[in-house]
Amino acid sequence: MSEELDHKKELAKLKRLAVEIASEIHDIVEDTVWTNHVKMPELAKKLYDAVEKANQYKAEHSL
Structure with missing residues (x-):
């Protein structure tokens, strides 16, 4: 059970990072x-990568 909780916490962390980038784009x-x-292409790439990483983590750990 503790391992599942750790995975959920890590996924929440990855999602939070993506949301922070999205917030920067919004601002x-x-x-x-x-x-x-001029910052938009770099931020868009960072956001794409962060979402991909979160989705991959979610799939790998069946969350």
């Missing part, structure tokens, strides 16, 4: 898109 779009649009 740029809402407030500074005209000056910080």
